[in-house]
Amino acid sequence: MYRQAKTGKLMIEILRDKCDFCGCCVGICPEDAIELKEAEIYIIDARCTNCSKCVWSCPIEVIKFNREGVLV
Amino acid sequence: MKTNYDIIVVGAGPAGSIAARYAAEQGVSVLILEKDRDVGYPVRCGEAISKAGVEEFIPSDEKWIAAHIEKFSLNSPDGTEAIVEFEDAGYVLERRIFDYALAKTAANAGAEILTRAYVNGLIIEDNKVAGVKYEYRGEPKEVKAKIVIGADGVESRIGRWAGLKTFVHFRDMECCAQVTAAQINLDPNTLYFYFGEEYAPGGYFWAFPKGMNTANIGLGVSGMVGKQRSALSYLNNFMTKRYPDAPVLTSIAGGVPSTVTLEKISAPGIMLVGDAARQVNPLSGGGIASGMIGGSIAGRIAGESIKLNKPDHVLTYDKAWHDRLGKRHETFERIKNGIYNFSDDKFNKIAHSFNKVPKDKRSLGRLFTTALINQPSLLVDIAKVFVI
Structure with a gap:
């Protein structure tokens, strides 16, 4: 697991309320660390390495890299 | 619904439906699993396609033609x-109606379809894909198959679970x-x-x-x-x-x-089609027609493999796809890399010189030729497109 060193929280945050569930981030994720159902999305935290490729590729800016970590 | 099928197709987009249809037409049992409530919705597409690309698979119908x-x-x-x-x-399509029409042709050929079925894993037996695990209305289920066809779109997780390298840079x-x-x-x-x-x-x-x-x-x-x-x-x-x-x-x-097809799109018990196989035309970004072509080849080969009882036959899919379109996409990829890196100035110059060509002689080929004057190294690749 790769978490924020001090807080131990996940650093990639998907703003679910704004997500379009398009699957772009899933196709890009090298670790298969994103689960996407019909209208439900979350990060499989045991696999996420905080590489941020999903953040860069999200067409509508709903994935954020959070330095302090986020509670999920 | 049975617990055992010859072929399971994951995803009911154009590639999945065509794969299911070409397999079912050979008399083998086929089940399509779709994660959403509806086939064809939500649409994730610009919806433009050439007439030839459509009519190889379904006669044109005003019901799904928007323009x-x-x-x-x-x-x-x-x-x-x-x-x-x-x-x-x-045409510019009305995809939610078009996808429905394609799925109907698969159903009419004998394929079963189940929506709201979210596939979340594969069953592997003796190092071979032997079925899928899925969630249906909140309950975990399993269904076995001799061949699984991954038509799960851009996400392409079915392929990954089978050990194929599907993620896109x-x-x-x-x-x-x-x-x-x-x-x-x-x-x-x-x-x-x-x-x-x-x-x-x-x-x-x-x-x-x-x-x-x-x-x-x-x-x-x-x-x-x-x-x-x-x-x-x-x-x-x-x-x-x-x-x-x-x-x-x-x-x-x-x-x-928008890149070339994956290095491997089949393995024992598994085949990938459409966006999942990265069969999109890298130059235009169009994936409906090429996905249906990929689906038709995969469906045909999967059906044959079952009927002949020759599991290894699925591995011939890679070459069959490469010969039909994969090779062409490699050339398109090189042209794309040339064109999309043009500066604004170069795009302007091309448009200006193209407009000097007499009106009746303006064609896409001519446009590419004009682009060439501005980027001579593209010559070899563009020549290939028109020669192949």
């Missing part, structure tokens, strides 16, 4: 418009945002393309008419660009400038894997 296309309008950064005319070139992903808007006064039979830094660096911006003054307006930019600025912000910029008051009927996002 008939006769012209391309290619717009350079300084606003110069180059128009290329075609006869009966293609973010540079090769065209990140797209699109709105379907009303009160857009464009020619109803023209596809509009816009190139350049302002519109969509490393990609293109489009406006495709959909009848009654509505249009799909959107763009795709490489993930490399997305790192600095998102597709959405380019789209908002365009809409604010040109159509600030246009009512927006739909707004969607999506990823288009």
Whole structure:
């Protein structure tokens, strides 16, 4: 697991309320660390390495890299 | 519903439905699992396709044709418009109806379809894919099959679980945002393309008419660009400038894997089709027609493999695809890399010189030739497209 060193929280945050569930981030994720159902999305935290490729590729800016970590 | 099928197709988009149909037509049992409630919805697509691309698989039907296309309008950064005319070139589809029609042809051929079935794992036996695990209305289920066809779109997780390397480098992903808007006064039979830094660096911006003054307006930019600025912000910029008051009927996002096909699209018990196999035309970003072609080849081979009781036959799919389109896509990829890196100045020059060509001689081939004068190294690749 790769978490924020001090807080131990996940650093990639998907703003679910704004997500379009398009699957772009899933196709890009090298670790298969994103689960996407019909209208439900979350990060499989045991696999996420905080590489941020999903953040860069999200067409509508709903994935954020959070330095302090986020509670999920 | 049975607990055991010859073939399971995951995903009921065009590639999945065609794969299921070509397999079912051979008398083998086929089940399609679709994660959403509906086949064909939500749409994640600009919806343009050539007439030939459609009619190889289904006769044209006004029910799913939103617009008939006769012209391309290619717009350079300084606003110069180059128009290329075609006869009966293609359509802008109503995908939610089109996908439904394709799924019906699969069902009529004997395939079963189950929606709201979310596949979340594979059953592996003796190092071979032997079925899928899925969630249906909240309950975990399993179903066995001799062959699983992954038509699960851009996500392409089925392939990964089977050990194929399917993830796309973010540079090769065209990140797209699109709105379907009303009160857009464009020619109803023209596809509009816009190139350049302002519109969509490393990609293109489009406006495709959909009848009654509505249009799909959107763009795709490489993930490399997305790192600095998102597709959405380019789209908002365009809409604010040109159509600030246009009512927006739909707004969607999506990823288009714009690159060559995966190195391996089959393994024992598994085949990938459509976006999942990265069978999109890398130059245009169009994936409906090429996905259906991939689906038809995979469906045919899967059916044959079952009937002949020859599991290894599925492995011939890679070469069959490569010979039909895969090889061509490699050339398109090289042209794409040439063209999409053009500077604004170069796009302008091409448009200016193209407009000096007599009107009756303006064709897409001619446009490429004009592009060549500005980038001679493209010659070899473009020649290949027209020779093959």
